[in-house]
Amino acid sequence: MxxxxxxxxxxxxxxxxxxxxxxxxxxxxxxxxxxxxxxVSVTGDGALEFLNAIFTNDLNRIVDSKAQYTLLCNPDGGVxxxxxxxxxxxxxxxxxxxxxxxxxxxxxxxxxxxxGISVTNLHESFAVLALQGPQAVEVIRSLGINPTMDYMAxxxxxIAGCDVILCRTGYTGEHGYELVPTWSDAPVxxxxxxxxxxxxxxxxxxxxxxxxxxxxxxxxLHGHELSLEISPVQASAGWAxxxxxxxxxxxxxxxxxxxxGTVRTLKALKSNDRGIxxxxxxxxxxxxxxxxxxxxxxxxxxxKVGIALALLDPEYAVGDLVTIDVRGRESTATIxxxxxxxxxxx
Amino acid sequence: xxxxxxxxxYTKEHEWVAPTSDALRIRMGITDxxxxxxxxxxxxxxxxxGESVVADKVCGEVESTKSVSEIFAPVSGTVVTINEALTNxxxxxxxxxxxxxxxxxxxxxxxxxxxxxxxxxxAITA
Numbered sequence: 001m002x003x004x005x006x007x008x009x010x011x012x013x014x015x016x017x018x019x020x021x022x023x024x025x026x027x028x029x030x031x032x033x034x035x036x037x038x039x040v041s042v043t044g045d046g047a048l049e050f051l052n053a054i055f056t057n058d059l060n061r062i063v064d065s066k067a068q069y070t071l072l073c074n075p076d077g078g079v080x081x082x083x084x085x086x087x088x089x090x091x092x093x094x095x096x097x098x099x100x101x102x103x104x105x106x107x108x109x110x111x112x113x114x115x116g117i118s119v120t121n122l123h124e125s126f127a128v129l130a131l132q133g134p135q136a137v138e139v140i141r142s143l144g145i146n147p148t149m150d151y152m153a154x155x156x157x158x159i160a161g162c163d164v165i166l167c168r169t170g171y172t173g174e175h176g177y178e179l180v181p182t183w184s185d186a187p188v189x190x191x192x193x194x195x196x197x198x199x200x201x202x203x204x205x206x207x208x209x210x211x212x213x214x215x216x217x218x219x220x221l222h223g224h225e226l227s228l229e230i231s232p233v234q235a236s237a238g239w240a241x242x243x244x245x246x247x248x249x250x251x252x253x254x255x256x257x258x259x260x261g262t263v264r265t266l267k268a269l270k271s272n273d274r275g276i277x278x279x280x281x282x283x284x285x286x287x288x289x290x291x292x293x294x295x296x297x298x299x300x301x302x303x304k305v306g307i308a309l310a311l312l313d314p315e316y317a318v319g320d321l322v323t324i325d326v327r328g329r330e331s332t333a334t335i336x337x338x339x340x341x342x343x344x345x346x
Numbered sequence: 347x348x349x350x351x352x353x354x355x356y357t358k359e360h361e362w363v364a365p366t367s368d369a370l371r372i373r374m375g376i377t378d379x380x381x382x383x384x385x386x387x388x389x390x391x392x393x394x395x396g397e398s399v400v401a402d403k404v405c406g407e408v409e410s411t412k413s414v415s416e417i418f419a420p421v422s423g424t425v426v427t428i429n430e431a432l433t434n435x436x437x438x439x440x441x442x443x444x445x446x447x448x449x450x451x452x453x454x455x456x457x458x459x460x461x462x463x464x465x466x467x468x469a470i471t472a
Contacts (some may be wrong), residue, residue, distance in 0.1 A: 011385075011412055012385060012412075014441065017385050017386045017411075018385060018386050018410075018411035018412065019386040019388075019411060112404075164406055207387070208411055228429075274389050274433075276388065276389055276409055276414075278414070298411070299388040299389070299409070299411055301411070327407075327414075329391075
């Protein structure tokens with residue numbers, strides 16, 4: 001167990017381990033308890049306009065009953081958090097921020113909220129369970145629920161007599177669902193999902209597999225690829241920015257960064273030897289001068305090789321050879337395209 | 347409970363030492379307790395054949411999906427053989443820490459002393 005944003009979280013579960021849990025999600029199905037994630041409700045007339053003036057992405061890009069990946073930046077372009085916004089209607093949104101950043105997200109929203117709109121921290125009112133993998137669709141079907149949903153769509157369903165918001169979202173790169181029951185119903189829904197996974201040889205999975213799965217997809221993790229010091233332009237998360245919007249928190253700085261185009265940006269590295277890159281390790285060019293730093297690194301269970309995400313000087317591109325300082329040893333790596341393994345989310 | 351064979355000797359850093367047919371050569375590895383704490387092992391860096399190692403000093407490292415851990419030499423001596431199988435199958439340390447997952451054999455100038463018995467090591471990991 002490990003402390004994670006103030007929550008005691010399993011890195012892996014007994015009897016399986018990171019590699020087995022990772023493989024279950026890539027090949028069959030796995031279930032994560034990610035109830036540490038924040039939950040925030042924003043309701044009232046004008047909620048869409050309020051959130052659109054704060055978050056980077058444009059909530060007009062999605063319709064009701066769809067979710068969107070977005071960012072909350074500071075005026076200087078640093079990222080307070082990345083989060084998912086669920087649009088019930090233009091006056092009713094449900095947000096899922098990162099656990100450790102929830103109080104900051106709620107604080108920024110409350111500081112800026114106009115009268116008539118309410119922001120409610122529901123952190124311990126709802127749980128979040130993630131059912132991920134190619135067989136997730138069959139597990140949902142076996143519960144008597146129509147599993148056919150567009151990517152990023154959500155619906156209200158009933159599991160084991162409990163009301164659950166079923167979302168076609170995830171953080172693994174596999175076809176999957178995130179389920180939001182109430183906090184008190186969560187154990188019943190968890191048990192029902194564990195039982196329903198059995199015919200499909202599913203595993204319950206911890207944070208270790210969650211990290212190897214998301215790193216293989218190149219998905220950013222706040223505190224690593226995104227932070228108060230790393231802007232979304234650097235993190236290659238420009239796709240989550242509604243550039244056509246009039247303004248949002250941080251838009252001036254981000255726009256000028258985008259136009260300047262000279263900052264270190266996120267690249268993917270694949271080891272050419274047995275070295276395993278880890279966060280904080282220096283990345284060097286062939287001539288030995290430092291060109292960047294690893295933000296996340298791990299052993300890829302799918303590729304059986306070390307992989308990393310790194311912020312590198314902008315002149316380096318896919319195919320270039322670099323070296324990583326692995327505790328004093330030089331490990332060579334090649335800049336690779338993302339994702340490291342094919343995405344199956346759609 | 348981890349497995350602690352009674353016929354081996356141990357270090358407080360979770361290495362095991364086994365005698366070989368040669369009284370001045372020992373075989374070493376990491377314990378069942380250590381592999382369990384590390385989780386899935388994906389990389390081992392061992393000393394090279396011919397390299398001198400010093401008791402209680404770092405002589406390699408073992409990396410799992412979760413973390414990196416240093417390997418300490420249980421005795422002073424010269425590395426004479428390494429377990430080449432671990433290069434492509436480091437998971438042998440997880441599946442058989444006292445057997446196929448052995449790390450290296452070390453030639454020692456005299457029979458090693460100062461190691462822990464199974465009972466003493468068991469008291470540390472209890």
